[in-house]
Amino acid sequence: MISTLDIRIEKVGQSRISEMDFHHIEFARKYSDHMFIADYDGKEWKDFRIIPYGNIEVSPANPAIHYGQSIFEGLKAYKGENGQVLIFRPDKNYERMNKSAERMMMPQLPRELFIDAMHELINLDRDWVPDVAGTSLYIRPFMFATDEFIGVRPSDTYRYMIITCPVGAYYPKPVKVKIEEHFTRAVKGGTGYAKTAGNYAASLYPAWLAQQQGYDQLIWTDGQQHRYIEEAGTMNLMFMIDDTLITAPTGDTILAGVTRDSVLTLARDWGVKVEERPLEVQELLAAIKEGRLQEAFGTGTAATIAHIEAIGYRDEQYNLDLGERHFSDKVLETLDAIRTGKAEDKYGWNYIV
Ligand SMILES: Cc1ncc(COP(=O)(O)O)c(C=O)c1O
Numbered sequence: 551m552i553s554t555l556d557i558r559i560e561k562v563g564q565s566r567i568s569e570m571d572f573h574h575i576e577f578a579r580k581y582s583d584h585m586f587i588a589d590y591d592g593k594e595w596k597d598f599r600i601i602p603y604g605n606i607e608v609s610p611a612n613p614a615i616h617y618g619q620s621i622f623e624g625l626k627a628y629k630g631e632n633g634q635v636l637i638f639r640p641d642k643n644y645e646r647m648n649k650s651a652e653r654m655m656m657p658q659l660p661r662e663l664f665i666d667a668m669h670e671l672i673n674l675d676r677d678w679v680p681d682v683a684g685t686s687l688y689i690r691p692f693m694f695a696t697d698e699f700i701g702v703r704p705s706d707t708y709r710y711m712i713i714t715c716p717v718g719a720y721y722p723k724p725v726k727v728k729i730e731e732h733f734t735r736a737v738k739g740g741t742g743y744a745k746t747a748g749n750y751a752a753s754l755y756p757a758w759l760a761q762q763q764g765y766d767q768l769i770w771t772d773g774q775q776h777r778y779i780e781e782a783g784t785m786n787l788m789f790m791i792d793d794t795l796i797t798a799p800t801g802d803t804i805l806a807g808v809t810r811d812s813v814l815t816l817a818r819d820w821g822v823k824v825e826e827r828p829l830e831v832q833e834l835l836a837a838i839k840e841g842r843l844q845e846a847f848g849t850g851t852a853a854t855i856a857h858i859e860a861i862g863y864r865d866e867q868y869n870l871d872l873g874e875r876h877f878s879d880k881v882l883e884t885l886d887a888i889r890t891g892k893a894e895d896k897y898g899w900n901y902i903v
Contacts, residue, residue: 555598555666557586559674562602572680575718578688582678582714586671589696590657590708598663600671603713613705614694620747621650622692624851625808626717627672627903629681630891635672635903637689638889640665642808647691650744655704656693663710664691665901671712672903684719686889688851720852724859727782727848728765729831730756731864735780735803737773742780742803757783765862767848771831773803778828785848785856786810790877791837793844794823809849813881815897822877831863838868846870847878855882 562583570580585603588595614620623643630636644664651658668689672679679687691712695705733756736742741749753768760768769787770780780798781787786807788797795817800806817824837843838861846858855878861868887893891900 554662555670557598557600557667557670559670560599560601561674565677567677570678570716572682572685572716575680575685575716577717578715580715582675582687582716584671584675585714586667586712588663588667588710590710592706595657595660595663595710598667600667600674606709606711608696609698611698611700612695613697613699613701614747616700617695617702618746618748618751619654619656619695619705620692621647621654621656621694622690622745622747623647624745625689625691626686626851626889627679627689627714628686628889628891629679630900630902633676634891635676635679635687636889636891636900637668637672637903638901639808639812639899640668640901642811643691646745646806646808647693650746651693653741653744654746656695656708659693659710668712669901669903671714675714676903678714678716680716682719684886686717687714688717689714717852720854724857725766725848726764726860726862726867727767727769727858728760728763728862729779730760730768730770731776732756733768734773734776735768735770738802740773740803743800743805745805753783760862763862769861772828776831778830779834780804781807782848784852785850787848787858788813788846788878789829789834789837789843790845791834792842794825795877796825796827796829798828799826807849807851809851809854809885812885812899813849813855816881816884817877820880834861835863835868838870843870843872845872845875845878847875854885855879 581603589597625643627637648658693710696707696709697705767783772778848856
């Protein structure tokens with residue numbers, strides 16, 4: 551027990567881990583034995599418990615279901631040397647969770663509730679952290695409203711939970727992305743920077759339309775003019791043009807990715823020129839046509855780095871034949887080595903369980 555929290559622990563009678571084949575993990579289908587739950591009664595967080603993973607009951611008048619007062623995070627734990635478990639940058643997710651909570655009128659989480667509860671849960675289910683190369687344990691913390699009241703106002707009561715699931719080796723297949731000029735993911739003053747349920751629900755239909763045209767994901771553009779590149783469905787976007795790494799600045803329309811921050815940190819450390827600035831669609835297209843685009847990729851917890859092989863714009867598809875991807879391949883290799891404890895963690899990114 552490391553925690554200063556008073557957590558009641560009820561262990562499973564029989565672990566389900568024997569059902570797992572860590573060499574063939576089906577993404578997000580099997581969840582680890584235990585889950586963490588805390589409840590907010592309108593004044594304070596209480597009743598901390600780790601119990602066997604399973605269904606929960608909610609009122610049919612639950613405001614998270616009706617009005618989407620619901621936020622979440624996503625991060626990963628890796629198996630290191632000697633069975634050590636390393637969680638990658640949980641403090642960044644903690645900060646982002648509380649930013650989301652503020653925007654959605656939900657209570658702040660104390661740091662020990664986020665970090666220590668995660669520690670206890672991962673420690674208990676440490677056998678679920680796979681050690682096959684490229685695999686990891688996905689951690690999903692989330693909070694939702696729990697009042698029994700159908701009315702558009704902030705709930706008084708909330709539940710915070712953590713569930714986890716092993717995820718397989720991600721073989722980054724290059725993606726085809728389409729520049730979206732009609733639909734909008736986020737607008738200035740909106741909720742784009744928050745990791746809240748509705749942002750994702752609203753993206754499903756435009757993404758489905760693009761998938762009908764053979765694309766994997768959308769490149770969202772700014773909601774006012776559709777002139778500047780923002781981000782993709784679950785990734786921030788980066789482009790190497792004329793030896794400069796360019797990515798959109800994180801304002802209120804973009805999710806400030808932890809992977810984004812990690813990649814920019816490495817780039818700056820390696821002496822790569824970095825520009826966090828609005829990138830015009832036309833500037834990107836000109837760079838493609840003039841052979842000045844050297845690398846194009848998305849960054850996110852799921853894939854770390856997802857190479858982009860084609861960009862759709864209006865009726866054109868630009869196939870990117872970029873050859874060697876020196877920078878992004880080096881980033882992927884470096885992050886992998888740090889997260890699994892094989893390289894020195896000079897930025898202090900690993901939280902050890
Ligand atoms: C909309 C969006 N952008 C970017 C990201 C990448 O963020 P991170 O690197 O923290 O996973 C995600 C994934 O969480 C996302 O949902």
